[in-house]
Amino acid sequence: xxxxxxxxxxxxxxxxxxxxxxxxxxxxxxxxxxxxxxxxxxxxxxxxxxxxxxxxxxxxxxxxxxxxxxxxxxxxxxxxxxxxxxxxxxxxxxxxxxxxxxxxxxxxxxxxxxxxxxxxxxxxxxxxxxxxxxxxxxxxxxxxxxxxxxxxxxxxxxxxxxxxxxxxxxxxxxxxxxxxxxxxxxxxxxxxxxxxxxxxxxxxxxxxxxxxxxxxxxxxxxxxxxxxxxxxxxxxxxxxxxxxxxxxxxxxxxxxxxxxxxxxxxxxxxxxxxxxxxxxxxxxxxxxxxxxxxxxxxxxxxxxxxxxxxxxxxxxxxxxxxxxxxxxxxxxxxxxxxxxxxxxxxxxxxxxxxxxxxxxxxxxx
Amino acid sequence: xxxxxxxxxxxxxxxxxxxxxxxxxxxxxxxxxxxxxxxxxxxxxxxxxxxxxxxxxxxxxxxxxxxxxxxxxxxxxxxxxxxxxxxxxxxxxxxxxxxxxxxxxxxxxxxxxxxxxxxxxxxxxxxxxxxxxxxxxxxxxxxxxxxxxxxxxxxxxxxxxxxxxxxxxxxxxxxxxxxxxxxxxxxxxxxxxxxxxxxxxxxxxxxxxxxxxxxxxxxxxxxxxxxxxxxxxxxxxxxxxxxxxxxxxxxxxxxxxxxxxxxxxxxxxxxxxxxxxxxxxxxxxxxxxxxxxxxxxxxxxxxxxxxxxxxxxxxxxxxxxxxxxxxxxxxxxxxxxxxxxxxxxxxxxxxxxxxxxxxxxxxxx
Numbered sequence: 111x112x113x114x115x116x117x118x119x120x121x122x123x124x125x126x127x128x129x130x131x132x133x134x135x136x137x138x139x140x141x142x143x144x145x146x147x148x149x150x151x152x153x154x155x156x157x158x159x160x161x162x163x164x165x166x167x168x169x170x171x172x173x174x175x176x177x178x179x180x181x182x183x184x185x186x187x188x189x190x191x192x193x194x195x196x197x198x199x200x201x202x203x204x205x206x207x208x209x210x211x212x213x214x215x216x217x218x219x220x221x222x223x224x225x226x227x228x229x230x231x232x233x234x235x236x237x238x239x240x241x242x243x244x245x246x247x248x249x250x251x252x253x254x255x256x257x258x259x260x261x262x263x264x265x266x267x268x269x270x271x272x273x274x275x276x277x278x279x280x281x282x283x284x285x286x287x288x289x290x291x292x293x294x295x296x297x298x299x300x301x302x303x304x305x306x307x308x309x310x311x312x313x314x315x316x317x318x319x320x321x322x323x324x325x326x327x328x329x330x331x332x333x334x335x336x337x338x339x340x341x342x343x344x345x346x347x348x349x350x351x352x353x354x355x356x357x358x359x360x361x362x363x364x365x366x367x368x369x370x371x372x373x374x375x376x377x378x379x380x381x382x383x384x385x386x387x388x389x390x391x392x393x394x395x396x397x398x399x400x401x402x403x404x405x406x407x408x409x410x411x412x413x414x415x416x417x418x419x420x421x422x423x424x425x426x427x428x429x430x431x432x433x434x435x436x437x438x439x440x441x442x443x444x445x446x447x448x449x450x451x452x453x454x455x456x457x458x459x460x461x462x463x464x465x466x467x468x469x470x471x472x473x474x475x
Numbered sequence: 476x477x478x479x480x481x482x483x484x485x486x487x488x489x490x491x492x493x494x495x496x497x498x499x500x501x502x503x504x505x506x507x508x509x510x511x512x513x514x515x516x517x518x519x520x521x522x523x524x525x526x527x528x529x530x531x532x533x534x535x536x537x538x539x540x541x542x543x544x545x546x547x548x549x550x551x552x553x554x555x556x557x558x559x560x561x562x563x564x565x566x567x568x569x570x571x572x573x574x575x576x577x578x579x580x581x582x583x584x585x586x587x588x589x590x591x592x593x594x595x596x597x598x599x600x601x602x603x604x605x606x607x608x609x610x611x612x613x614x615x616x617x618x619x620x621x622x623x624x625x626x627x628x629x630x631x632x633x634x635x636x637x638x639x640x641x642x643x644x645x646x647x648x649x650x651x652x653x654x655x656x657x658x659x660x661x662x663x664x665x666x667x668x669x670x671x672x673x674x675x676x677x678x679x680x681x682x683x684x685x686x687x688x689x690x691x692x693x694x695x696x697x698x699x700x701x702x703x704x705x706x707x708x709x710x711x712x713x714x715x716x717x718x719x720x721x722x723x724x725x726x727x728x729x730x731x732x733x734x735x736x737x738x739x740x741x742x743x744x745x746x747x748x749x750x751x752x753x754x755x756x757x758x759x760x761x762x763x764x765x766x767x768x769x770x771x772x773x774x775x776x777x778x779x780x781x782x783x784x785x786x787x788x789x790x791x792x793x794x795x796x797x798x799x800x801x802x803x804x805x806x807x808x809x810x811x812x813x814x815x816x817x818x819x820x821x822x823x824x825x826x827x828x829x830x831x832x833x834x835x836x837x838x839x840x
Contacts, residue, residue, distance in 0.1 A: 294713075294726055294746055297662060303758055344709055348659075348736055361659055363740050365728055371713055375728050375740040381659055383760045383778050393668055395748045413748050467834055 146434045147174035147212040149199070149237070151228050152220035153183045156242070160405065161219060162191065164426035170434035174212040177204060177228070201228065207235035215240055215433065217269075221315035222322060226251045229266070230258035238265040240433050244326055244457065245450030247317025252454050256447040266447035267433040270330060272403065273445055274428035276420035277410040278334070281390065281397055284412070285335040290392025296335055296374040297389040298328035300403050301361070301382025306354050310380075319358030321347075321460060325378030326453055327403045331388045332366060332374040339452065340366035340374070344469040345460035350381050364460045511799045512539035512577040514564070514602070516593050517585035518548045521607070525770065526584060527556065529791035535799035539577040542569060542593070566593065572600035580605055580798065582634075586680035587687060591616045594631070595623035603630040605798050609691050609822065610815030612682025617819050621812040631812035632798040635695060637768065638810055639793035641785035642775040643696070646755065646762055649777070650700040655757025661700055661739040662754040663693035665768050666726070666747025671719050675745075684723030686712075686825060690743030691818055692768045696753045697731060697739040704817065705731035705739070709834040710825035715746050729825045 148171050150157050165173050175197035176187045184198045197213075199206060201220075207213050216232035218225050218241040225246045229239045239259050245268050246252045259266040272278045285293055301324065309315040310323055333339065343366045350360025361379035368374070387400035396413040405425060410418040429445070436443040452474070459470040513536050515522050530538050540562035541552045549563045562578075564571060566585075572578055581597035583590050583606045590611045594604045604624050610633050611617045624631040637643045650658055666689065674680040675688055698704065708731045715725025726744035733739070752765035761778040770790060775783040794810070801808040817839070824835040 290748065292746075294744055295664070295666075295728070295742055297664065297740070297742070299660070299662065299756075301660070301756065344711070344730075346709070346730055346732070346738065348732075348738055361738065363660070363730055363738055365709075365711055365730065365740075367711070367713075373711065373713055373726065373728055375662070375730075375742065377660055377662070377740060379659055379756070381657070381758050382756050383655065383758060385754075385756050385761055385778065387754075389750075389752075391664075391666065391744070391747050391750050393746050393748060396750055413750065469832055 143170070143438060145170055145172040146214040146437060147172055148430065149175035149177055149197070149207065149213045149216045149232075151177040151204075151216050151218045151232065153178045153180065153187060154219065157219045161217065161426055162187075164424050165430060167424050167427040168431045168434070170431045170438065171215070175199065175207070175210060177201060177216070201231075204228070204231040205235055207232065207237055213237055214437070217430070218242060221309040222317045223247045223315050226255045226258075229255045233259040233262035233264050236262060236264065238267075238433075238437055240267045240269060240430065241450070242269045243450065244317070244322050244454050245447060246454065247322065249451065249455050249458060252447070252451040256451060259447060265433070265437055265443065267436070267443045268445045268447065268450035269426075269429055270445045270449070271425035271429045272327065272330065273334070274423070274432055275408060275425050276423060277399055277408045277418060278331070278402075280418045280420070281388065281399055281410055282334045282337075284397055284418075285390045285392070286337050290390065290396060291394030292370075293336060293372045293390060293392050295391045296332045296372065297376070297391070298331045298374065298387065298402070299377040300324040300327045300386045301377065301379030302384045303382060304354065304380035311354055311358055313357040316358060318457070318461060319347075319355070319360070319362070320378040320380045321359065321362040321457055323378070325362055325364070325376065325460070326457060327386070328376035328378060328388070329453055329456055331402070332368075332376065333452075335388070335390050336368045336370070336372050338368040338370060338372070339474045340368055340456055340472060341474075342367040342469055342471055343456060343460050343463055345464040347461075347464045354380070359464075362460065362464065364463070366456075510535055510537040511579040511802060512537055513795065514540035514542055514562070514572065514578045514581045514597075516542040516569075516581050516583045516597065518543045518545065518552060519584065522584045526582065526791055527552075529789050530795060532789050532792040533796045533799070535796045535803065536580070540564065540572070540575060542566060542581070566596075569593070569596040570600055572597065572602055578602055579802070582795070583607060586674040587682045588612045588680050591620045591623075594620045598624040598627035598629050601627060601629065603632075603798075603802055605632045605634060605795065606815070607634045608815065609682070609687050609819050610812060611819060612687065614816065614820050614823060617812070617816040621816060624812060630798070630802055630808065632801070632808045633810045633812065633815035634791075634794055635810045635814070636790035636794045637692065637695065638699070639788070639797055640773060640790050641788060642764055642773045642783060643699070643767075645783045645785070646753065646764055646775055647699045647702075649762055649783075650755045650757070651702050655755065655761060656759030657735075658701060658737045658755060658757050660756045661697045661737065662741070662756070663696045663739065663752065663767070664742040665689040665692045665751045666742065666744030667749045668747060669719065669745035676719055676723055678722040681723060683822070683826060684712075684720070684725070684727070685743040685745045686724065686727040686822055688743070690727055690729070690741065690825070691822060692751070693741035693743060693753070694818055694821055696767070697733075697741065698817070700753070700755050701733045701735070701737050703733040703735060703737070704839045705733055705821055705837060706839075707732040707834055707836055708821060708825050708828055710829040712826075712829045719745070724829075727825065727829065729828070731821075
């Protein structure tokens with residue numbers, strides 16, 4: 111019975127990952143369609159260490175171009191990934207993407223406050239846009255990016271990798287199934303100790319601190335575990351050492367209320383030992399993901415002690431393949447630009463509450 | 476090295492539990508002093524199932540009297556514990572305790588809002604008062620009880636069992652040692668699904684809901700893990716089903732700020748699967764107690780995976796023996812009436828914040 115239920119849960123979770131099948135099925139499917147060409151826009155650590163290696167593991171995507179202002183980086187990438195000279199762009203020459211049929215999607219991996227500029231440039235060049243989270247640093251800028259991509263009749267997706275991760279899918283299923291009883295409280299946290307340099311600490315580029323960078327994971331979790339939108343938030347921020355935190359908060363905590371009565375308490379921090387967890391407490395049971403937001407090794411357990419175990423997946427490959435699938439099949443993405451906007455609207459309200467010292471009500475469009 | 480450090484930690488923790496020693500030492504010490512006579516005031520489930528059995532395991536205490544308005548209960552207790560007829564009182568005849576030299580301490584286990592009445596009556600009869608938590612339901616009533624006991628030149632203690640529990644002692648030591656780096660965030664929660672009847676759901680007797688009953692554990696933990704007093708709190712409460720929650724909140728969440736910059740998020744709930752944990756996150760490490768507030772089976776683990784394991788102790792025996800020791804040795808109690816007042820002042824501020832929807836600053840006396 112336990113084994114059967116676990117199998118069903120796994121099947122349900124895996125069904126959401128269309129790229130996973132038998133080896134034969136995958137090979138047949140892959141042979142019947144061309145892979146979408148991806149241009150990586152921004153060649154920082156995330157692109158270099160995580161996204162590019164993951165891209166090589168996708169079923170539906172191939173790396174065909176890079177966008178960088180660093181000729182040195184471009185040269186390294188060209189050699190490493192076999193990218194031709196015509197596949198190298200700077201941020202100022204992105205209009206030239208319009209003439210490159212090998213690029214279908216531009217994956218924007220630049221700092222938060224540059225997403226509008228780079229995503230819009232990609233859309234104007236006729237490319238679909240896949241964008242790192244947060245979508246942008248304000249509601250207005252998110253709306254402008256959404257409009258720019260829509261005007262180009264292209265697709266916009268946000269890189270919410272946990273939306274494709276089996277433990278998170280099972281946690282959301284469980285929380286919303288009623289098996290835990292009415293969901294009462296969600297407690298989620300993501301923190302680490304940030305390096306003393308880099309754009310994440312610069313307000314102009316990051317738009318904010320750990321709330322935008324890490325809190326968005328906790329916020330997303332509360333939204334997909336409840337299946338609801340928060341209608342009330344109350345936030346507080348803390349200051350950190352002057353050496354690192356002259357521009358952004360060191361930590362943030364927030365509470366939220368959801369329409370059905372569920373409440374959440376979440377936190378994000380740049381002055382924290384590496385810590386990430388989600389706990390969802392219902393009236394008759396609870397579940398914990400801990401660690402919750404890592405690239406691998408996520409563990410889930412119910413309050414009765416039963417773990418929910420799934421093999422690690424490549425979360426970045428999964429999100430890229432899903433976006434490619436949506437484009438190829440013409441189906442909606444669960445991580446659309448509008449979904450990215452929903453989070454930013456709430457994150458901005460949390461900052462507003464922290465500044466004013468009063469709770470903020472949120473009206474959803 | 477690990478074993479040695481664990482031994483040191485255990486020794487430090489156990490040293491705080493003066494009643495624990497070798498069997499020989501205990502026997503010698505016990506023989507050299509008379510046990511203090513305890514009267515249990517209020518014979519509900521807690522007294523019957525937990526406190527009385529624990530009292531039998533103490534080194535310094537003996538059960539010599541009961542205070543109840545139920546003749547039937549009194550008869551059962553007399554028989555079970557060999558209590559003489561002169562050791563049976565009603566709430567109205569507590570003045571008679573003055574004539575009973577077999578009673579040194581009255582342990583008040585009645586509903587929260589009766590602590591002032593019963594504790595004051597005990598003090599007027601010349602008895603020391605050990606009181607279940609919360610000390611009372613308002614700052615003023617706490618102060619009145621403290622004054623009443625002080626006027627009688629007797630001792631007042633509050634039954635904070637976790638203050639004597641080795642995992643909590645080690646967690647506090649670790650959090651305050653700097654080993655985790657500066658302490659950034661504490662996350663603590665205590666909830667269960669309350670029975671649909673009983674005084675805990677009646678505002679007149681309980682003074683409030685899960686905040687006073689369960690939240691006090693989480694609040695205490697934030698205070699002894701930081702060694703500081705919160706200076707700012709922000710709370711929210713939720714309503715529950717009308718059948719149970721016409722008078723008190725169903726759940727409460729609160730945030731607090733401490734002077735050194737540590738922030739906390741805590742929760743307490745009567746509509747929750749049984750859940751209790753404490754997580755303290757420093758800049759370079761963290762610790763978790765989970766379960767944290769049970770009578771037994773508490774488990775502690777550091778973020779590096781090292782558990783801190785101690786044998787279960789009888790927490791009620793420990794707190795009673797410590798209070799008896801303080802009386803016998805004339806030393807201060809760490810769970811004084813003033814300590815009880817500190818918590819109530821903060822709990823009341825959390826309710827105030829939840830009502831007003833605005834944070835409340837706390838000034839400590």
